[in-house]
Amino acid sequence: MVFPVDAIAHCRLGLRQQVAYVAGGAAAVEKVSGIGLMARKRNLSTFAVASLLEVDPGSVVNWVDEGMLKAHRTPGGHRRVAREDLLAFLREHKMPIPKQLRASPVRVVVVDDEPDMASMMARAIGAAHPEYEITEANDGFQAGAVIATACPDVVVLDLRMPGMDGFEVCRMIKSREDTSRAAVIAVTAYPSEESEREILECGASLCLNKPLDLPALVAQVEAAVVRVRE
16 A cells, blocks of 8 residues: 555654753653644644554545545645644534643743743733643743743743743744744844834734733733633
8 A cells, every 4th residue: 555645644643752851961761652742733644543543554645635624735745634623523413522622721931031030921911811831941941941842822922031042932933834823922122123023024913021911911911811712
């Protein structure tokens, strides 16, 4: 049997390692279950769909080719199935919905190179919404690893950080298929028209100035969650 390109490209996903840079320069390795991570993505390969449903990848390709399961193609020609389209397919055909696809909690990542500032923002958001999953990161490299793993709905992102700054992190978020829909709320202690224009061009929704109005930040996070989850 000849497997589709999507299946071959993802056949090594079983268990993958994600290297995260932590404060102080040490590295930590987090092993992430392939299926659990795939299920968090908004667009799934045909192999990911097959893994979740425990069916042959060829069956998924046939569903797509026959118009039963809606899919689109990437510029590279790979099939991708939107999470909501897969759920609609399962409901229409009265197939069980895997637990990995059931409604997931809102995920927020807060990034600031000042740990106290990151904790303050995270506490304010968490106090208003204890149901949110909130993760903190204290530099751009750590943020990149956390964001790639968590696939968050919202990222609160400081602009000025050593190493990888907020502009680079934002470009990374928007360039990845699995994180591009995340809303980015930039924050900065050094506001200028130039930096605001640049971060908006990178894909951020808005830029807030420090010292922060925490209720306003929480309101912006809430509004971003509504937009992303629509």
